[in-house]
Amino acid sequence: MTVTDTNSATQVLDPEEARRLRNEQLERIGSFVLPVAIMVLAIWLWDRICVWNEIPQYILPRPGVVLQTIHSDAALLFSSLLVTLKITFLSLLLAVIGGVGLAVLFAQSKWVEMSFFPFAIVLQVTPIVAIFPLINIYVDNQTAKLLLCSWIVAFFPVLSNTTLGLNSVDRNLRDLFKLNHASRWQELWHLRLPAAMPYFLGGLKIAGGLSLIGAVVAEFVAGASGQSSGLASRIIEAGYRLNAPRLFAALILVSLAGIVIFLVLSLIAHLILRRWHESALKQER
Incomplete structure (x- = not known):
């Protein structure tokens, strides 16, 4: 042959x-x-x-009218979108820093975890609408109010997923590190943090969407007094004026922003995990 x-x-x-x-x-x-x-x-x-059904425009506008509104009101809508995105990304950054940092402390000491984890659960299960009146009393800066509300919503997924990942390391590998007299921080840096990376990235994707939700909800609560300039306040304003095309345009921009945030975070997770983690390797078969 x-x-x-x-x-x-x-x-x-x-x-x-x-x-x-x-x-x-x-x-x-x-x-x-x-x-x-x-x-x-x-x-x-x-x-x-x-x-x-000959539905009036002020009740349900046609898609073409909504697209025309996005174009005609682009300056107003996109400036409000930038305000909402600023709050979203800043709160997500703070959630990552605070969630990962506290998860590392929890992994180093069970006593710390048992002491402070219930407080994180309380923040998660309490509706942000119920917390905002207290924040409104104690915090003067409007941006800080919105940022704190959005951070509270996005913080828990990062904390809980990272803590789960740090505590899910193979016991045999931990014993191997101990046999080689590795310090606690060497074990954390070379074993626990890499093992927790998929869990952290999963929590990050959840927190990305929740940070946007938290920013919009906080703007809704604060926008009732006319102090917010984010997309939520544009939605409230359009609802009061029966300007349905602008209302739908703002809703579409919020949805598109959430989709883009999720896709970007999913891409980041895939790029980080694609060479070594099973969840990413399966996608490349």
């Missing part, structure tokens, strides 16, 4: 392998085409419902 025959033989796939590759290709195409097709269909139905 010549070299050419050998190469051609290796290139021939058995039916099962060919079917598997074909199914993977269909899944990759479908994962993009199906969501786009369903979204286009939903927008078309939205438009047709408005036309068929």
